[in-house]
Amino acid sequence: EVQLVESGGGLVKPGGSLRLSCAASGFTFSDHSMNWVRQPPGKGLEWVSSISSYSRYIYYADSVKGRFTISRDNAKNSLYLHLNSLTPEDTAIYYCARYYGDYDGFDIWGQGTMVSVSS
Amino acid sequence: SYELTQPPSVSVSPGQTAIITCSGDKMGGKYACWYQQKPGQSPVVVIYQDTKRPSGIPERFSGSNSGNTATLTISGTQAMDEADYYCQVWDSSTVVFGGGTKLTVL
Numbered sequence: 750e751v752q753l754v755e756s757g758g759g760l761v762k763p764g765g766s767l768r769l770s771c772a773a774s775g776f777t778f779s780d781h782s783m784n785w786v787r788q789p790p791g792k793g794l795e796w797v798s799s800i801s802s803y804s805r806y807i808y809y810a811d812s813v814k815g816r817f818t819i820s821r822d823n824a825k826n827s828l829y830l831h832l833n834s835l836t837p838e839d840t841a842i843y844y845c846a847r848y849y850g851d852y853d854g855f856d857i858w859g860q861g862t863m864v865s866v867s868s
Numbered sequence: 869s870y871e872l873t874q875p876p877s878v879s880v881s882p883g884q885t886a887i888i889t890c891s892g893d894k895m896g897g898k899y900a901c902w903y904q905q906k907p908g909q910s911p912v913v914v915i916y917q918d919t920k921r922p923s924g925i926p927e928r929f930s931g932s933n934s935g936n937t938a939t940l941t942i943s944g945t946q947a948m949d950e951a952d953y954y955c956q957v958w959d960s961s962t963v964v965f966g967g968g969t970k971l972t973v974l
Contacts, residue, residue: 784963794903794911794954796963808961811869844910852916854901854956860910 751775751857753845758862765835765866771828771845771859779803779823782848784855785830787841787864795841798830799848813839835866870959872966879972886942888969890955893936898957900938902931905968906951914953915940947973 757769771783785797798809798819807819818831828845842861849856873891880886890900900918903911913922915931918938928943942949950973955966 786963786965793952793968794905794956794965796965799961799963806961810962849916852901852913852920852922853899853958854913854916855903855911856913856916856922858910858912 753847753857753859755843755845755859755862758843758864760865760867761835762868763836763866767832767835767864769830769832769843769845769862769864771830773826773828773847776847776857778821778826782806783821783828784846784848785819785828786844786846786855786858787839788844788861789838789841797843800828832864835864837866840864840866869962870957870964872955872957872964874953874955874966874969876967877970877972879974880942880945881974882947883944886945886949886971886973888940888942888953888971890938890940890966891936892938892957892964895936895938895957896934898933898959900931900933901956902929902938902940903954903956904949904951905954911954942971945971945973949973 754772782801784799800819816834820829844861845859846855847857902915904914905911918933930941954968
């Protein structure tokens with residue numbers, strides 16, 4: 750079964766850091782670009798970052814540039830997002846999503862992991 | 869930065885046609901995807917490359933894209949279609965989502 754499973758979310762104080770992980774299974778992870786998308790409580794989807802299959806191309810939303818770092822380990826079938834200098838505005842469910850070229854969009858999403866930033 | 873505009877809400881009676889729009893500058897020159905998200909669930913793609921349906925998505929879902937507007941049409945809307953819908957495009961190597969439309973089936 751094709752699956753993405755996120756982990757690493759939790760409650761963190763403003764200014765703190767966190768590392769999210771996304772474990773992929775059921776497909777050849779290194780064949781796909783991967784992305785992080787977040788959703789604040791009760792709000793819409795916001796793209797956060799993307800990384801190409803062998804990490805050559807990395808892009809970030811302006812709202813997280815300089816604070817978040819995306820990475821991947823194809824040997825471990827895993828995607829990561831390092832979150833630094835967190836603010837309450839970063840509170841959201843964070844989804845990892847697989848980019849599918851034929852769709853020019855995201856065909857597989859994880860269940861999400863919640864990040865709450867509060868003092 | 870590129871922006872996509874969706875109506876916050878659309879209401880439809882069961883069996884009728886629901887139309888959800890997504891507007892952006894020269895939208896017709898980009899490929900649009902549409903995602904359905906039900907409460908407490910992750911998004912699911914229902915339309916990709918403007919008009920195509922992934923396997924498993926009912927035929928009542930269709931899409932179009934021209935000029936400055938992409939459109940998601942749900943024909944014969946069912947109660948199970950009540951959800952939030954988001955359009956999405958790529959622009960200059962970044963992903964842009966519309967603000968989302970809450971579809972209510974009355």
